[in-house]
Amino acid sequence: MKTFPPSFSVSAPQPVTRTPRRRRKEARPSELTAAALDLFVEKGFAATRLDDVAARAGVSKGTLYLYFDSKVALFKAVVEEGIIPLLAAAEQQMAGYEGSSVELLRRLLLGWWEQIGATRLAGVPKLIIAESRNFPEVAQYYHDTVIVRGSALLRRVLERGIASGEFRPLDVETTIDVIFAPLLMLIVWRHSLCVCGHDNDPETYLQTHLDLLVNGLCPQKEAS
Amino acid sequence: MKTFPPSFSVSAPQPVTRTPRRRRKEARPSELTAAALDLFVEKGFAATRLDDVAARAGVSKGTLYLYFDSKVALFKAVVEEGIIPLLAAAEQQMAGYEGSSVELLRRLLLGWWEQIGATRLAGVPKLIIAESRNFPEVAQYYHDTVIVRGSALLRRVLERGIASGEFRPLDVETTIDVIFAPLLMLIVWRHSLCVCGHDNDPETYLQTHLDLLVNGLCPQKEAS
């Protein structure tokens, strides 16, 4: 990753193996947010050093501050770039859907897993869960721009299913949170508690969750 | 919080308004763990300053180090004192239970809520979820002493229910985690994301979770 001075001499004379400066105003911001996402995911928000973010993006810390006012601003940019577009796409897709509500719910949850849960982006919600207490500004921003909008998607599915009689009438607002909790805990397990060996197979976990959700714990009382 | 010399003179001649030292070797440890629990819950593990823990317990930081080798040791003591006894009690209770498995599951989850989730102790699992990545030693300790033992309780309930035909045959290990996830997320909401207004009524939340668990999302197909 880094350029070390080789212990044997090479044809090109490298003064101190320092790559020359490059002026790349356009490319810096996205390179910095990409580096930041990696490190936020790996170490958490508080534990990520901006020196490291800058180094991974191939610049110095001073340069980072040229493009982002603060650590918080950098995080907001990561969310803006990584999550918001996915939300917009999901809203689009759902608008045109015509099948059953059970299937729609399944697609929504599995889609979230594929596009966020199973990717580097999963670090973002994990980080919010872990650190919002210490960074209320960050939490507020994420709540207003992501959670509210994501909840609305689930709300539509549930209301749709209840209206069509596919679902029992439930407390929709509470059910949204109950349904989503296992997905969030799945990424928490995979990004935090993994350190102590305990781990789940995500496929099995999601299947089990959906199965419990749709069918419950008890056998269908067909013969009653 | 701190004792300032008053700018006007007071009848009682307070040299610098400093309470005299007291030697209370016996009482210190539990006073310190109590103070630590409060602050860990409020601020998280990393963000809790040992100066503050000591101050809340009415001693200086040096005294804290007289009784605990490190911040991690202090945390372990908090778990040892707060959580382990509850686990032991739950195991005891469950051994003698004779009713239905649905009812046993309900009692287990609601009992967890009453004794941990709704109390100051809820901060402990929340803290593990949030910070295990940065403190693997802490996570490992908690996994080995609490999570493994708690999972065993749920496992017994599920196996009992499956054996009696009350529950469908399921992947028990995965189901344990899926069932517990919403409870953990509930305390995360209440201890972290509360900062941004979003909040649930715990009673409704738990009822909804149990209802979904036992009955699922769809109406019972009685007439099929």
Add this chain to the structure above:
DNA sequence: TACATTAATGACTTGTCAGTCATTAATGTG
């Protein structure tokens, strides 16, 4: 090639906090 513009740098300032240790004083005993 000479020069103006400004992207990029990294040493520095400032503040925080875990953990240490020489000093102080509370308490029991003879």
Add this chain to the structure above:
DNA sequence: CACATTAATGACTGACAAGTCATTAATGTA
């Protein structure tokens, strides 16, 4: 009371990291 024991103190150290800014040098233009 005199004094030994040891609980308690808090100033200090060392390490770390966010944010700043005077300096450096890449690049385009005349």
